[in-house]
Structure formats: structure tokens, C-alpha cells
Amino acid sequence: MTTSTGDAGRQASKPPLSNLSLADRAYHIRRHALRMGEVQGQGYIAQALGVADILAVSYFHAMKYRPEDPEWEERDRFLLSIGHYAIALYAALIEAGIIPEDELESYGSDDSRLPMSGMAAYTPGMEITGGSLGHGLALAVGFCLALKRKQSKSFVYCLFSDGELGEGSVWEGAWSASHWKLDNLIGIVDVNNQQADGPASEVTGFEPLAARFESFGWHVQRVNGNDIDALVAAFDAARNLNEPKPRIIICDTKMAKGVPFLEERERNHFLRVEPHEWQKALELLDAGRTP
Amino acid sequence: MRRSKYTRPTWLGEQGEGGQGTADKPRLTTSAMIASLAGADQRTKPAPFGNALSALAETRPEIVGLTADLAKYTDLHVFAKAHPDRFYQMGMAEQLLISAAAGMAREGFMPFATTYAVFAARRAYDFICMAIAEENLNVKIVCALPGLTTGYGPSHQATEDVAIFRGMPNITIVDPCDAHEIEQVVPAIAAHQGPVYMRLLRGNVPLVLDEYGYTFELGKAKMLRDGNDVLIISSGLMTMRALETAKALSGDNVDVGVLHVPTIKPLDEATILKEASRTGRMVVVAENHTIVGGLGEAVAGLLMRSGVFPTAFRQVALPDEFLDAGALPTLHDRYGISTRAMTDSIKGWL
Numbered sequence: 001m002t003t004s005t006g007d008a009g010r011q012a013s014k015p016p017l018s019n020l021s022l023a024d025r026a027y028h029i030r031r032h033a034l035r036m037g038e039v040q041g042q043g044y045i046a047q048a049l050g051v052a053d054i055l056a057v058s059y060f061h062a063m064k065y066r067p068e069d070p071e072w073e074e075r076d077r078f079l080l081s082i083g084h085y086a087i088a089l090y091a092a093l094i095e096a097g098i099i100p101e102d103e104l105e106s107y108g109s110d111d112s113r114l115p116m117s118g119m120a121a122y123t124p125g126m127e128i129t130g131g132s133l134g135h136g137l138a139l140a141v142g143f144c145l146a147l148k149r150k151q152s153k154s155f156v157y158c159l160f161s162d163g164e165l166g167e168g169s170v171w172e173g174a175w176s177a178s179h180w181k182l183d184n185l186i187g188i189v190d191v192n193n194q195q196a197d198g199p200a201s202e203v204t205g206f207e208p209l210a211a212r213f214e215s216f217g218w219h220v221q222r223v224n225g226n227d228i229d230a231l232v233a234a235f236d237a238a239r240n241l242n243e244p245k246p247r248i249i250i251c252d253t254k255m256a257k258g259v260p261f262l263e264e265r266e267r268n269h270f271l272r273v274e275p276h277e278w279q280k281a282l283e284l285l286d287a288g289r290t291p
Numbered sequence: 292m293r294r295s296k297y298t299r300p301t302w303l304g305e306q307g308e309g310g311q312g313t314a315d316k317p318r319l320t321t322s323a324m325i326a327s328l329a330g331a332d333q334r335t336k337p338a339p340f341g342n343a344l345s346a347l348a349e350t351r352p353e354i355v356g357l358t359a360d361l362a363k364y365t366d367l368h369v370f371a372k373a374h375p376d377r378f379y380q381m382g383m384a385e386q387l388l389i390s391a392a393a394g395m396a397r398e399g400f401m402p403f404a405t406t407y408a409v410f411a412a413r414r415a416y417d418f419i420c421m422a423i424a425e426e427n428l429n430v431k432i433v434c435a436l437p438g439l440t441t442g443y444g445p446s447h448q449a450t451e452d453v454a455i456f457r458g459m460p461n462i463t464i465v466d467p468c469d470a471h472e473i474e475q476v477v478p479a480i481a482a483h484q485g486p487v488y489m490r491l492l493r494g495n496v497p498l499v500l501d502e503y504g505y506t507f508e509l510g511k512a513k514m515l516r517d518g519n520d521v522l523i524i525s526s527g528l529m530t531m532r533a534l535e536t537a538k539a540l541s542g543d544n545v546d547v548g549v550l551h552v553p554t555i556k557p558l559d560e561a562t563i564l565k566e567a568s569r570t571g572r573m574v575v576v577a578e579n580h581t582i583v584g585g586l587g588e589a590v591a592g593l594l595m596r597s598g599v600f601p602t603a604f605r606q607v608a609l610p611d612e613f614l615d616a617g618a619l620p621t622l623h624d625r626y627g628i629s630t631r632a633m634t635d636s637i638k639g640w641l
Contacts, residue, residue, distance in 0.1 A: 119425075142393055142398075168386070172387035175384070
């Protein structure tokens with residue numbers, strides 16, 4: 001398994017990584033996301049800012065892949081179930097060198113490879129078409145079964161969200177992953193407690209989440225999804241676990257993390273940001289950057 | 292028109308009498324899901340899909356079979372027995388079945404996923420649409436109990452499956468007639484790169500088309516017999532009924548041709564237009580499907596768009612209703628898709 005410092009090929013032009021450099025990666029992911037948000041003037045920016053740390057740890061600590069060859073057979077697969085988080089994944093793929101940085105100007109525009117909702121056919125590095133929520137984990141079961149058939153050592157990471165847990169197919173996938181002992185599956189739940197109609201804990205509620213996945217036969221960890229050290233430890237534990245069961249990392253995150261005036265908005269599932277506020281957002285992000 | 296739940300069947304008589312039927316009303320029972328559509332003296336072949344897939348898999352290592360607790364009722368159990376390591380029992384979870392098949396297809400395998408047509412069309416639609424069709428993945432969805440092939444009522448009768456899948460881009464829809472055809476469809480859809488929805492007849496499946504020197508070609512409609520008065524355009528088991536109807540009507544000096552259209556999407560427009568353009572023939576489209584959105588409307592739309600207007604155009608199809616439960620022969624008569632009912636309908640239209 002690739003470690004944060006051991007993959008010289010992947011990071012040829014970048015300095016060796018440490019947790020500090022992971023924070024730097026997360027900062028850049030947030031910055032790319034804000035710049036894409038500015039193109040449209042609105043969007044799922046709060047989610048992107050919220051999961052930036054998770055994506056930094058995924059792409060720059062945990063996963064193996066080749067930026068120049070996104071279909072490399074031995075890569076780890078990253079399935080984005082929550083298609084509207086595409087802005088976040090594009091930011092990570094830009095930071096990872098899979099998508100050229102200048103393409104962020106095309107986000108959500110005509111003929112762009114970066115549509116508002118993530119689709120496999122559009123974007124290098126996008127493994128599935130998400131967006132119709134509840135698909136990711138069930139798809140992941142198929143990926144994992146296929147990889148096992150191929151005796152592959154690759155992991156399948158599947159990012160889904162708390163609001164999405166209302167879809168029954170998530171639980172079909174959760175049940176099945178345990179039945180098939182899919183130890184190559186690492187689920188990541190972004191718990192930001194926001195969905196379209198309000199706080200996820202109020203719309204239908206989703207707790208006790210850890211107990212639910214434990215009862216489905218999963219290895220469960222729950223961490224602060226904006227704490228990079230905690231994420232690194234959780235991803236390491238998930239990958240190194242020697243038990244024949246799927247693993248899940250429940251990540252409690254803060255919507256719009258890193259930009260205080262957006263964090264404070266009560267309803268930030270879909271943010272509209274005034275033109276003059278984008279520069280302010282970038283400045284605040286820069287101000288809060290880990291030295 | 293649905294019956295009242297508070298009215299006893301009239302043939303039972305008053306409460307307390309036995310339920311043995313009467314001389315003029317024999318007691319027909321609901322056909323079980325594994326019942327054959329074959330007539331008593333009809334030639335059949337067992338499990339043509341399961342046997343054909345098992346044989347094909349010998350030379351195609353990428354083929355895997357998945358089901359949602361219906362291996363036995365989709366003939367996939369034959370494959371499971373022949374290739375146990377390539378069989379995936381996904382349990383009673385159709386959304387998972389389809390998604391898992393999509394995931395395996397993305398990783399280079401060719402999944403054959405089986406369930407009942409109602410569950411694929413209604414329950415797993417979004418998953419087939421987004422995980423498979425939109426990505427044009429190489430998944431073959433093979434579904435038993437298409438149209439009216441069970442007496443269990445609307446929960447199991449996929450009377451609108453073709454209408455549902457016709458609206459889905461990228462997907463190929465195949466509706467084979469008999470065992471002879473199913474055996475040929477399996478390698479043909481495996482050779483086709485892309486998603487396929489196949490309506491499956493299972494169990495002891497009638498054997499008919501071998502007598503017509505027929506070979507299946509994906510996307511091709513074929514004339515099985517010529518006739519000057521009526522052209523029946525049909526798919527699936529209705530082609531079997533069309534051939535029987537043609538024989539019956541020949542006794543009345545009505546000359547009936549039968550054009551078999553096993554691939555409903557994409558439609559073999561050239562052949563249909565060529566045959567429907569021939570002057571002096573009534574065109575009758577016969578399908579084991581609701582009159583809404585199936586082969587009949589596909590053909591009607593094609594003819595209208597192309598400026599082809601036959602002497603008359605009629606449809607033999609199921610009504611736009613939730614159908615009754617009961618015994619299959621009764622229901623086929625009641626809803627007009629038995630040979631007898633179809634023959635009577637065409638006579639009435641002439």
C-alpha cells in the first residue's frame with residue numbers, strides 16, 4: 001500500500017508529504033472549489049469545503065493512482081455517490097494532477113468536462129455516475145466483487161452522505177458488503193447534518209449511525225472529518241485491518257469549513273454567494289491557512 | 292373491471308356447496324410461476340436460457356451470473372450449477388442486483404442479471420437507467436414473467452415493461468418467441484456491446500421456430516410465412532400465437548403473413564416498412580404487453596412518420612388496465628391474446 005511519503009512516482013514534482021502537507025493539500029482543494037463556485041456564483045460549495053480534508057487524506061495519503069493514467073488497473077477506486085459533491089472531487093482531481101487546473105474555469109459550463117453533478121463519462125478520475133442518491137454503496141459491492149474475482153489488491157473507497165442514508169439501496173449495499181466479506185471496501189460517510197430540506201438529523205434522523213453499521217457487520221470508526229491527523233489514523237486503520245469485513249469511516253464535518261461567514265449560514269446545502277464575496281471567501285481561507 | 296371482494300364466484304353456487312366447478316365451467320387453477328406456456332401436445336425444451344448461458348460461459352470467462360433470489364425461476368440455477376464460482380446470489384434486493392452488475396461490468400465482466408420483469412422495470416428502473424444505460428455498460432438484464440405470463444396478478448405481471456424500457460436510451464430490448472430462439476439470443480446479446488433487456492420464457496419452453504428454418508439476428512425482423520390479406524407483426528410468445536392464428540384463418544381462406552420482430556429496440560424499420568408498404572394487407576401488431584407504448588405503438592409511429600398507411604392498422608395487445616389474477620389460459624382468452632381470441636378479433640376486423 002502506498003504511504004504518504006513512499007510514492008515518488010506520483011509525487012515527482014512535489015515535496016514529500018507529511019500531515020502538514022496534507023493540510024496544504026486540503027487548502028488547495030478548498031481554493032480550487034471556491035474558484036469553481038465563483039464560475040457559477042452558487043453551488044454545493046459548503047459540502048466541498050467540508051470534505052476537503054477527507055479528500056486530501058484520500059488522494060494524498062491513502063490511495064494509489066497514476067495521474068497520467070486514470071484508468072490504471074491497479075489504482076484504488078474512488079466512487080462518488082453524492083454527485084452534487086462533484087465540485088469537491090474535481091478540486092481534488094485538479095490537485096492530484098488528473099485534471100488540468102485551468103479547466104476549473106469551465107465548471108458547469110457548456111461542453112465542460114466538469115458538469116455540476118458528477119458523471120463517469122465526462123470526467124477523468126470519476127468512476128461512477130452519482131447524483132441519483134443511494135447508488136454508490138450498491139455499485140461499490142459490484143466493484144469489490146469484481147476486484148476480488150481479478151485477485152486485485154485495490155481498495156474501493158465510496159463517499160456518501162448522511163442525507164443519502166434515507167435511500168433503501170444504501171442498506172441493500174451495506175447488508176450485501178458484509179455478507180460477501182468485502183474487506184476491500186472502505187465507506188466514507190460525510191456527516192454534515194445538512195440536506196436539501198434542512199438538518200439531516202431533523203428531516204428523518206440517521207443516528208445511531210455507528211451502531212447501525214456495526215449491526216450490519218461493518219468495522220466502524222467515527223472521527224472528526226476536519227481533523228487531518230484523525231483521518232490519517234482512521235484511513236490507516238481501515239486499510240490495515242485484518243478482518244474479513246467492510247470498513248466504514250463516519251466523518252463528522254463542518255459545512256463550509258474554512259470560510260467563517262459561510263460556515264455561519266444556517267441553510268448552506270446550496271449556497272448563493274454574492275460576486276463581491278468570493279474574494280472575501282478566498283481571503284478568509286488564506287487567513288485561516290495552517291502555517 | 293375488477294371484481295368485488297365481497298362477491299363469491301358465481302360458479303361456486305351458494306355458500307356451503309363444493310368448489311369443483313361445473314361441466315360447462317371446468318375448474319382451472321392459477322398457473323404457478325414455473326408453469327409452462329406450452330400446450331399439452333407441444334414440443335418443448337427445458338431451460339433454454341440457463342443451458343445456453345452455461346454453454347457460452349465455457350468459452351467466455353468474463354460472463355458472470357447474478358440474481359435477486361430468483362435463480363430457480365429464471366433458469367439461472369442451471370448456470371449456477373455449471374459455474375458455481377461465477378454465480379452471485381445477491382438476495383432479494385433488485386437495486387443492489389443491478390448496481391452490483393454495473394460495478395462488475397465497469398471492471399470488465401459481462402454480468403447476466405436475472406429477476407422478474409416487474410422488479411427490473413418498476414423497482415430497479417433508476418438503477419438500470421443511471422448505473423447501466425447512461426454508461427452504456429455491458430450488462431444483460433434477463434427477466435422472467437414478461438407481459439401476461441403469470442396468473443398472480445399485477446404484482447407479477449409485467450404488462451408495461453416494454454413501454455418502460457423503450458423510453459430508456461442505449462438499451463436494446465429483445466422479446467424471443469421460443470426455446471429455439473432463446474438459445475440463439477444468448478450468444479447474440481453477449482456479442483453485442485451494451486445493455487440488453489431480454490424478456491424470458493422459462494421452464495419447459497415451447498419449440499416452434501425450428502420448423503420455419505429461422506435464425507435469430509439481433510436487430511432483424513424476419514418473415515416466417517407470407518400472406519396476402521393480413522400481415523401480423525409480432526414479438527415474443529405472440530409470434531407463436533400469430534402462427535397458430537394464421538393456420539386457423541387459412542381454413543377461412545384468409546391469407547395471413549407473420550413478421551416476427553424479436554428486437555423491439557432498435558426496431559428493424561426497413562423490414563417493417565417494406566412489409567407494411569405492400570398494398571392490400573391489413574397490418575395487425577400482436578404483443579404480450581399493454582396497448583400503451585409497446586411494439587404496436589412503435590410500429591404505428593414508424594408507419595406514420597414514414598408516410599406508410601396500410602389498408603387498416605389494428606393491435607392485439609393487453610388492455611390499459613391492472614389485469615385479473617386467475618388461470619393463465621382464461622386470462623389470455625379474456626384479454627385477447629390467446630390464439631382463439633386473436634383469430635376472432637382478426638375475423639371481426641376483416
